[in-house]
Amino acid sequence: MRIVPERKRKLRVQAINGRCLKCGYRLPLQSDRRRSIYSLAYIILFSVGVSFATSLLAQSGGKATLILKVTGLRSEKGQVKIAVFNSSEKWLGEQPIYSSTINVDSQTVTWRINDVPHGDYGVAVFHDENSNGKMDKNVLGIPLEPYGFSNNVRVTFGAPKWEEAKFTVKGSTAEVSIGVK
Numbered sequence: 001m002r003i004v005p006e007r008k009r010k011l012r013v014q015a016i017n018g019r020c021l022k023c024g025y026r027l028p029l030q031s032d033r034r035r036s037i038y039s040l041a042y043i044i045l046f047s048v049g050v051s052f053a054t055s056l057l058a059q060s061g062g063k064a065t066l067i068l069k070v071t072g073l074r075s076e077k078g079q080v081k082i083a084v085f086n087s088s089e090k091w092l093g094e095q096p097i098y099s100s101t102i103n104v105d106s107q108t109v110t111w112r113i114n115d116v117p118h119g120d121y122g123v124a125v126f127h128d129e130n131s132n133g134k135m136d137k138n139v140l141g142i143p144l145e146p147y148g149f150s151n152n153v154r155v156t157f158g159a160p161k162w163e164e165a166k167f168t169v170k171g172s173t174a175e176v177s178i179g180v181k
Contacts, residue, residue: 061117063115071179080126123176124148
């Protein structure tokens with residue numbers, strides 16, 4: 001037969017105002033434990049929140065001034081149409097993030113855009129020499145008016161891919177020069 005030692009029972013300590021009646025020792029109250037757990041949870045949540053906010057600010061970066069310079073215009077008449085895109089999905093679509101029509105008065109046209117968020121962009125331009133508001137093409141669909149893309153991408157058939165034309169805006173100023181042909 002096996003003898004099992006008898007367990008000692010925990011006696012409930014009688015206390016008033018957090019002090020043991022027998023010896024006067026200050027007992028940790030349940031509310032003290034909760035307070036320390038809540039404090040620890042608050043510190044953890046605060047540090048996670050600060051690191052999350054810091055990473056968001058680092059990703060969003062800042063804003064810059066984008067200066068687009070269109071060169072190589074054949075004549076000093078007509079307009080230059082500029083479209084700026086910020087994603088491959090929108091590239092050469094109907095809704096650029098920025099667009100402008102600038103009257104031509106020299107061989108070079110410059111357009112300045114303020115407060116452009118840091119990120120990737122692509123630009124398409126064409127010189128509308130007769131100011132009819134559209135790109136004139138021949139019977140085969142080949143453009144008759146000068147055009148160009150960011151990174152001075154030259155194409156033979158079709159439009160350039162986003163990856164070829166995109167550039168990154170970072171810092172306080174980004175200058176992009178596009179030659180039209």
